Amino acid sequence: MLNVENLTIGYLSDRGKKNILADRVNFSIGQNQLTAIIGPNGAGKSTLLSTLAGQLSPLDGSISLLGHSFKNLTPSQRAKLLAIVLTKKEYSDHLSVREFVELGRFPYTNWLGKINAADQQIITRAIKATQLDSLMDQKCGTLSDGQRQRVSIARALAQDTAFILLDEPTTHLDLAHKAQTVMLLKNLSKQHNKGVIFSTHDISMALKMTDNIICVTPGHVITGTPDQLTDSGAIAELFDSKVVQFDPSSRQFSILD
Amino acid sequence: MDRDSIQILELRDPQNGSTLHRIALVSKNTKEFHTEGFDQIIEVPIETIVATSTTHIPALEMLGKTDALVGFPNLDYISSLATRGRINDGLVQELGQNESLNIELLIQRRPDLLMTFAIDQTQNGLDKVSDAGIPIIYNGDWTEQHPLGKAEWIKVFGALFNQKHKADSIFRQIESEYVKLKDVAAGAKTQPKVISGALYKDVWYAPKGNSWAAKFIEDANGDYIWKSTQGTGSLQWNIEQILSLAQTAQFWIGPGQFTSYNQMTQSSPVYAEFPPFKRKEIYTFSKTKGPKGGLLYYELAAMRPDWVLSDLISILHPELMEQGHQNNFFKPLDP
Amino acid sequence: MNAKTYLKSKLLWPLILLPLAFLVNLSLGSVYIPFGSILSGLFTDHPLEESWLFILNDYRLPKATTAILVGGGLSVSGLLMQTLFRNPLAGPFVLGISSGASLGVAFLVLGSGLITGLSASVLTGPWAMVLASAGGSFLVLLAVVGAANKIKDPMTLLIIGLMFGSLTGAVVSVLSYFSRAEALQRFIFWSFGGLGHLSWTGILILLFCCLLGLILAIRGIKVMNAMLLGPGYAASLGVSVKQSTLLIVLSTSVLAGSITAFAGPIAFVGLAVPHLVRQIIRTPDHRIMVPASFLWGSIIMLLCDAVSQIPFSALTLPINAVTSILGAPVVIWILIKKKNLMF
Numbered sequence: 001m002l003n004v005e006n007l008t009i010g011y012l013s014d015r016g017k018k019n020i021l022a023d024r025v026n027f028s029i030g031q032n033q034l035t036a037i038i039g040p041n042g043a044g045k046s047t048l049l050s051t052l053a054g055q056l057s058p059l060d061g062s063i064s065l066l067g068h069s070f071k072n073l074t075p076s077q078r079a080k081l082l083a084i085v086l087t088k089k090e091y092s093d094h095l096s097v098r099e100f101v102e103l104g105r106f107p108y109t110n111w112l113g114k115i116n117a118a119d120q121q122i123i124t125r126a127i128k129a130t131q132l133d134s135l136m137d138q139k140c141g142t143l144s145d146g147q148r149q150r151v152s153i154a155r156a157l158a159q160d161t162a163f164i165l166l167d168e169p170t171t172h173l174d175l176a177h178k179a180q181t182v183m184l185l186k187n188l189s190k191q192h193n194k195g196v197i198f199s200t201h202d203i204s205m206a207l208k209m210t211d212n213i214i215c216v217t218p219g220h221v222i223t224g225t226p227d228q229l230t231d232s233g234a235i236a237e238l239f240d241s242k243v244v245q246f247d248p249s250s251r252q253f254s255i256l257d
Numbered sequence: 258m259d260r261d262s263i264q265i266l267e268l269r270d271p272q273n274g275s276t277l278h279r280i281a282l283v284s285k286n287t288k289e290f291h292t293e294g295f296d297q298i299i300e301v302p303i304e305t306i307v308a309t310s311t312t313h314i315p316a317l318e319m320l321g322k323t324d325a326l327v328g329f330p331n332l333d334y335i336s337s338l339a340t341r342g343r344i345n346d347g348l349v350q351e352l353g354q355n356e357s358l359n360i361e362l363l364i365q366r367r368p369d370l371l372m373t374f375a376i377d378q379t380q381n382g383l384d385k386v387s388d389a390g391i392p393i394i395y396n397g398d399w400t401e402q403h404p405l406g407k408a409e410w411i412k413v414f415g416a417l418f419n420q421k422h423k424a425d426s427i428f429r430q431i432e433s434e435y436v437k438l439k440d441v442a443a444g445a446k447t448q449p450k451v452i453s454g455a456l457y458k459d460v461w462y463a464p465k466g467n468s469w470a471a472k473f474i475e476d477a478n479g480d481y482i483w484k485s486t487q488g489t490g491s492l493q494w495n496i497e498q499i500l501s502l503a504q505t506a507q508f509w510i511g512p513g514q515f516t517s518y519n520q521m522t523q524s525s526p527v528y529a530e531f532p533p534f535k536r537k538e539i540y541t542f543s544k545t546k547g548p549k550g551g552l553l554y555y556e557l558a559a560m561r562p563d564w565v566l567s568d569l570i571s572i573l574h575p576e577l578m579e580q581g582h583q584n585n586f587f588k589p590l591d592p
Numbered sequence: 593m594n595a596k597t598y599l600k601s602k603l604l605w606p607l608i609l610l611p612l613a614f615l616v617n618l619s620l621g622s623v624y625i626p627f628g629s630i631l632s633g634l635f636t637d638h639p640l641e642e643s644w645l646f647i648l649n650d651y652r653l654p655k656a657t658t659a660i661l662v663g664g665g666l667s668v669s670g671l672l673m674q675t676l677f678r679n680p681l682a683g684p685f686v687l688g689i690s691s692g693a694s695l696g697v698a699f700l701v702l703g704s705g706l707i708t709g710l711s712a713s714v715l716t717g718p719w720a721m722v723l724a725s726a727g728g729s730f731l732v733l734l735a736v737v738g739a740a741n742k743i744k745d746p747m748t749l750l751i752i753g754l755m756f757g758s759l760t761g762a763v764v765s766v767l768s769y770f771s772r773a774e775a776l777q778r779f780i781f782w783s784f785g786g787l788g789h790l791s792w793t794g795i796l797i798l799l800f801c802c803l804l805g806l807i808l809a810i811r812g813i814k815v816m817n818a819m820l821l822g823p824g825y826a827a828s829l830g831v832s833v834k835q836s837t838l839l840i841v842l843s844t845s846v847l848a849g850s851i852t853a854f855a856g857p858i859a860f861v862g863l864a865v866p867h868l869v870r871q872i873i874r875t876p877d878h879r880i881m882v883p884a885s886f887l888w889g890s891i892i893m894l895l896c897d898a899v900s901q902i903p904f905s906a907l908t909l910p911i912n913a914v915t916s917i918l919g920a921p922v923v924i925w926i927l928i929k930k931k932n933l934m935f
Contacts (some may be wrong), residue, residue: 053828076830083828091823092876101879106818106829112879113814159829294852354622354908360651360788365643389646434744458769552743
């Protein structure tokens with residue numbers, strides 16, 4: 001379980017002043033669930049994700065993974081419980097797919113990073129799950145966006161963690177790839193027993209495919225199942241009703257003329 | 258000092274007289290002897306020598322040992338015609354390698370002696386030379402500040418070539434000539450004021466009061482403007498200070514590397530403000546060059562202080578020198 | 593491909609070429625010594641002409657050994673810097689190590705002339721130079737690392753290193769301005785670098801330092817591979833930016849600092865060799881890059897040194913001139929062919 005208790009997220013300005021984006025956030029996410037973080041830009045989606053990933057410190061409150069409080073985990077220990085998938089491309093283009101995915105085993109390998117038989121098994125499973133078999137020896141720089149996406153996910157899978165966090169994995173993809181990616185994520189959560197949490201702008205797809213929604217709006221964070229949030233009208237209130245309108249039955253937004 | 262067939266050569270620091278190197282000069286076929294207490298043991302007479310400073314060349318020639326020189330770094334510096342002839346015949350090997358000696362070629366050449374201007378073995382590569390079994394003598398003539406002190410080093414060459422008596426007599430001759438000239442100069446009626454040096458990148462460099470160059474001016478009965486500065490190196494002063502002090506100067510001896518008045522004004526218009534410039538009484542040794550551009554002064558002046566002194570006296574007190582005297586080193590500047 | 597066979601194929605070539613380059617370097621010099629005599633002098637007890645034996649054992653052998661350590665050590669430290677700063681133009685001296693060394697030697701050679709009025713060789717024995725160089729490097733490094741401790745981002749460290757480099761360069765300029773020609777010339781010749789004047793004691797000390805630096809570098813292989821993923825992923829894998837930076841900086845300092853102290857500042861090798869090696873190795877994996885960089889660096893240095901001796905003539909080029917002639921085109925090529933850098 002990923003437990004968030006009384007969390008206050010935000011950041012410290014240069015002068016140490018606290019800039020709070022949301023406080024008294026509470027939710028729990030199970031290990032075989034697919035969760036989407038949605039909300040308007042600037043409300044704190046990325047900040048929440050960064051805080052859950054351990055990149056930002058919470059301003060208050062606590063996060064715990066599988067019973068271990070974040071505060072008590074070293075980065076290496078946390079690396080065995082939580083993996084991330086980023087959209088920003090900072091990695092070397094000349095790593096092969098194989099090398100990239102193998103680096104997911106970093107927290108477990110010896111001082112030289114040697115991949116043993118057990119590591120290899122986990123890697124192979126990750127490759128299969130993301131259908132990268134034919135691309136193993138290709139350099140990452142030569143891959144398409146969609147393929148790179150899958151490679152990043154494969155690496156996170158190879159890290160063999162209870163939870164995987166993805167930062168806007170569907171944002172730059174075309175519709176078909178968006179759907180494929182979310183299907184893959186659902187598959188990972190159900191068949192590989194991972195708690196998958198991703199932030200997205202695709203609210204309709206999130207509502208259709210996920211088990212949980214975390215809705216980050218200015219000032220507060222609401223969590224619940226898609227049904228709960230639709231029925232409570234939280235989704236409808238997300239955007240300016242003068243511009244877009246939400247239809248609860250089709251779970252779609254439409255633009256007002 | 259003779260002890261059986263061994264001579265002991267002691268090289269001392271000119272500044273304080275402390276012994277720097279103790280060398281045993283051993284003639285061939287000497288029986289066993291105590292090697293303790295010697296920095297170097299050399300078999301004499303030596304036949305071949307590698308020198309590293311042009312100041313070593315005149316001593317060789319005066320002892321009739323021109324043929325002993327087998328190698329030298331940067332051959333172009335050498336002015337002496339006799340040696341240049343040997344260089345052209347390929348008898349003297351080029352041993353220069355950037356600022357130091359080409360160790361490989363030196364070791365292959367294997368002279369009986371390497372004479373270097375280094376202070377001790379810590380200079381680049383010299384430890385390898387001595388490991389190879391080549392004796393090294395550290396010639397400190399350049400640290401001497403008295404004109405006769407530099408010339409006296411010919412005695413070292415004398416000892417090495419078993420020409421001790423010849424070396425001694427040559428030196429005594431130069432010494433007496435020098436003293437004679439000094440006495441002549443002392444009788445002059447005037448003591449003209451003399452400046453020296455030039456600007457180098459906005460700083461004026463000139464010899465300090467206790468230096469070798471200043472001593473010559475003193476012995477030539479000239480009044481060196483900066484004679485009261487302490488030390489043996491170069492003073493580095495600001496141009497304004499220099500200019501104000503130099504207003505009373507009559508002669509300018511040694512204006513750096515300049516060879517013509519035109520060159521000087523091109524370099525800096527301030528030079529034209531100096532009285533010796535206006536009076537056209539500037540004398541330089543930079544015009545006197547060897548076939549490949551080496552300055553004769555650097556090579557020969559150390560060994561022939563009497564010639565330097567006679568040059569200076571003929572400049573400062575022309576009435577004291579005989580008619581038709583030609584200067585050896587110092588010539589008037591070209592227009 | 594199996595890791596072991598991959599390794600073998602990529603490292604086999606340099607392992608074979610290195611002893612060959614070693615022999616080539618030993619057989620070329622100002623004095624012509626036939627190759628057969630070289631081999632006989634090395635491997636047999638056959639009597640050799642005395643001066644040849646001496647040249648071989650006491651001059652060329654130490655020089656070649658130094659070349660191996662210098663070329664290999666600088667290449668590895670260049671690789672480390674390129675990885676740490678994710679910058680293809682980084683080299684072993686971006687932290688200001690050679691600037692610090694210059695400063696130390698400048699104070700010794702140029703500054704002492706100013707103070708005593710004598711530009712004498714008194715203070716410039718080889719150990720004095722070594723200590724001045726190492727001392728200068730150490731001081732600059734201390735300042736840079738001290739600043740680094742307060743900073744999370746390696747990029748800031750890079751900039752601080754460059755700033756210190758500029759600062760020391762300025763001080764050296766001032767010292768040079770006020771120096772006499774002879775002192776200046778001595779300083780300039782130090783800056784040309786030289787491999788030939790180390791005693792066996794010096795080589796032993798250099799060997800010890802290089803081993804230390806290499807051990808640290810090898811220790812850092814795993815985190816350096818993680819750094820290839822970028823800082824975000826590396827941190828998520830448990831890599832401590834501070835610790836890894838410190839490890840890499842330490843390794844580089846020991847390698848580049850000791851090399852510069854003994855051989856003077858040698859340019860371009862540390863920057864160019866890792867790029868050349870990447871073209872051959874075609875993977876950024878440090879498990880292969882580190883040994884390959886060392887081996888190829890040594891080979892290239894041996895060949896550069898052989899060239900700089902201008903075989904069979906008395907003429908020599910300063911080693912820096914040769915490495916620059918090799919390295920500058922490589923740097924230009926880097927700037928043009930960004931895509932093919934394999935970085």
